[in-house]
Amino acid sequence: MSRSRVRRGWRRWINVVNLGGVVIAVVTAVPLYWLVVNSFKTNAEIATSPPTLFPQDWTFENYVTAFVSNELAVYMLNSVIVAVATTAIVLGLSLFAGYALVGGKLRGSTPIMTTLLMLSVFPAIAVLTPIYLIERQLGLLNSHPGLILPYVAFNLPFAIWIMRNYLAGIPTTIEEASEIDGASPLRTMFSVILPMSTPGLFTVGVFTFTASWSEFLMALTFNSETSFRTIPVGIALFSTEFSVPFGAIFAGSVSATVPIVVLVLIFRRSIVSGLTSGAVKG
Amino acid sequence: MGTAPDRRAQEAPPAPQGKAPRGIVATRRRSALFFASPALLLILLVTVFPVLYSIVLSFARVTIDYDGFQIEEFTVGNYGALLQSTAWYQALGFTLLYTVVTVTVELVLGMLAALVLERLGVTRGWMLALLLVPWSLVTIVSAQLWRYIYDSTYGIATWGFQALTGDAPVILGEPVSAAIALMVADIWKTTPFVAIILLAGLVMIPEEHYEAAELDGSSAWQTFWQVVMPQLLPTFTIAVLFRVLQAFGVFDLPFVLTQGGPGTATQTLAIMGYRVLFQDINIGPGAAIATSTALIVGLGCLLFLRAFRNQARGER
Numbered sequence: 100m101s102r103s104r105v106r107r108g109w110r111r112w113i114n115v116v117n118l119g120g121v122v123i124a125v126v127t128a129v130p131l132y133w134l135v136v137n138s139f140k141t142n143a144e145i146a147t148s149p150p151t152l153f154p155q156d157w158t159f160e161n162y163v164t165a166f167v168s169n170e171l172a173v174y175m176l177n178s179v180i181v182a183v184a185t186t187a188i189v190l191g192l193s194l195f196a197g198y199a200l201v202g203g204k205l206r207g208s209t210p211i212m213t214t215l216l217m218l219s220v221f222p223a224i225a226v227l228t229p230i231y232l233i234e235r236q237l238g239l240l241n242s243h244p245g246l247i248l249p250y251v252a253f254n255l256p257f258a259i260w261i262m263r264n265y266l267a268g269i270p271t272t273i274e275e276a277s278e279i280d281g282a283s284p285l286r287t288m289f290s291v292i293l294p295m296s297t298p299g300l301f302t303v304g305v306f307t308f309t310a311s312w313s314e315f316l317m318a319l320t321f322n323s324e325t326s327f328r329t330i331p332v333g334i335a336l337f338s339t340e341f342s343v344p345f346g347a348i349f350a351g352s353v354s355a356t357v358p359i360v361v362l363v364l365i366f367r368r369s370i371v372s373g374l375t376s377g378a379v380k381g
Numbered sequence: 382m383g384t385a386p387d388r389r390a391q392e393a394p395p396a397p398q399g400k401a402p403r404g405i406v407a408t409r410r411r412s413a414l415f416f417a418s419p420a421l422l423l424i425l426l427v428t429v430f431p432v433l434y435s436i437v438l439s440f441a442r443v444t445i446d447y448d449g450f451q452i453e454e455f456t457v458g459n460y461g462a463l464l465q466s467t468a469w470y471q472a473l474g475f476t477l478l479y480t481v482v483t484v485t486v487e488l489v490l491g492m493l494a495a496l497v498l499e500r501l502g503v504t505r506g507w508m509l510a511l512l513l514v515p516w517s518l519v520t521i522v523s524a525q526l527w528r529y530i531y532d533s534t535y536g537i538a539t540w541g542f543q544a545l546t547g548d549a550p551v552i553l554g555e556p557v558s559a560a561i562a563l564m565v566a567d568i569w570k571t572t573p574f575v576a577i578i579l580l581a582g583l584v585m586i587p588e589e590h591y592e593a594a595e596l597d598g599s600s601a602w603q604t605f606w607q608v609v610m611p612q613l614l615p616t617f618t619i620a621v622l623f624r625v626l627q628a629f630g631v632f633d634l635p636f637v638l639t640q641g642g643p644g645t646a647t648q649t650l651a652i653m654g655y656r657v658l659f660q661d662i663n664i665g666p667g668a669a670i671a672t673s674t675a676l677i678v679g680l681g682c683l684l685f686l687r688a689f690r691n692q693a694r695g696e697r
Binding site: 116119145146206224230309 | 423497534540629630637675
């Protein structure tokens, strides 16, 4: 439902709404342009004042620096492993838990849901120390499981919330029909519920993947060794030397951003429906 | 956009026990327990337990060595020290200011953007796609980008100010301008997210309500406050709650952009907690900072929810 009005003459093009739209687009896009364009400038050009609005000579040297001398490939691989594993586990667990919590099958599902919602927005700093101390004792610091485990636990509450809201829309008669046909609960799950829940799974998947790809505080605390750093930690710690190598940082940033932007744009309907389902998380 | 499942979930559909035979109910309950337990146990172990344990640590004197850590004794000293530390009050003050300013500006700008987007024709889909990009950007990436924009020798913002006023400011070197710079970076990244949520709420308002308001001869301003806002209130509340919670725990952006500086001018509670915990290795006091942060933000949200409920009741 669009509230666009019919306008005539020059007012069709020049009006408050269109001007507002242009302002929003420009303000949003200009910093993004600046990020991309500077990743293709030489280091000398990045450090010139006044700044050049367009690269004078395009170069890929920043990308080479980022991948070859800054181990960006290692960070990327770590991020992919952690984010993919987290997403896969969260998808499986939240589908089953969301299904169990719908339709009054389980006693106390309302307090459980409220607790889950509160947990999904709890400040991460409040749980950092105990997890760090436990992982230290178990030897899980600087390992992939050491990050996947807390990521799964932290993304699950929101994922279960979304899955439950989605599954609540599936008519219970379909489930009952399957039960009357004599299908076991597991069978009902896999052959009836699973095929119907793909849109909910997409929403959960894209949110979990984005969150795991961007998470910084835990990754910084638990996996600080170079060989286990994820992309946000890698990019944050690029500048430990004397000067800030902005060229390499931007090349790394663009490389880290392109996959996630592609993913988000492909699944943008799932994201918008997830944001509207009453449970919102940044 | 507002899909049917959401509505039904909030109404909590009636339990089907009445109709189904007893055997099936028992099977359902058993399988539900079996289905839910892996996820719930994991959450219990990796989030609920650490939250409680963090509270315990905040009341303890902890020593840490190569093999592990020991709790030496239990004390309220960590909180006592906190209440006497000017650094904590400063961090608390800055975090509150940061939260109030960024959330307010983001709500106002996000509301304006959502109203514009609602009225856009064919370009709306493209605008939504563009707005999702800052949202999906890794916060650290946006922090590095703004660090370059504000750079004191070759930042474009510094250059712009110099062109306008004649002298080049050290944007991140002064407490006030550093704080504003930090907020601008946050507002740029998060307003699109607020706009998308509010837009989703806007499009759910039935067209007839606008028509009725128009027939009554109400102005656009009146329509906004008397028709749009009351119906948008639930969406608005959710946006406020989640933004407040996020802003209050802000860590990534100041960690890279200002490192809490100059001095400790832009040090948030999360940054202070992290430093005490992992740079000074002071487990007890650090846990006290972390726990009190969670407590303050939790209380704030409860108060806000109560106020919201009272207001909703008053309107009915």
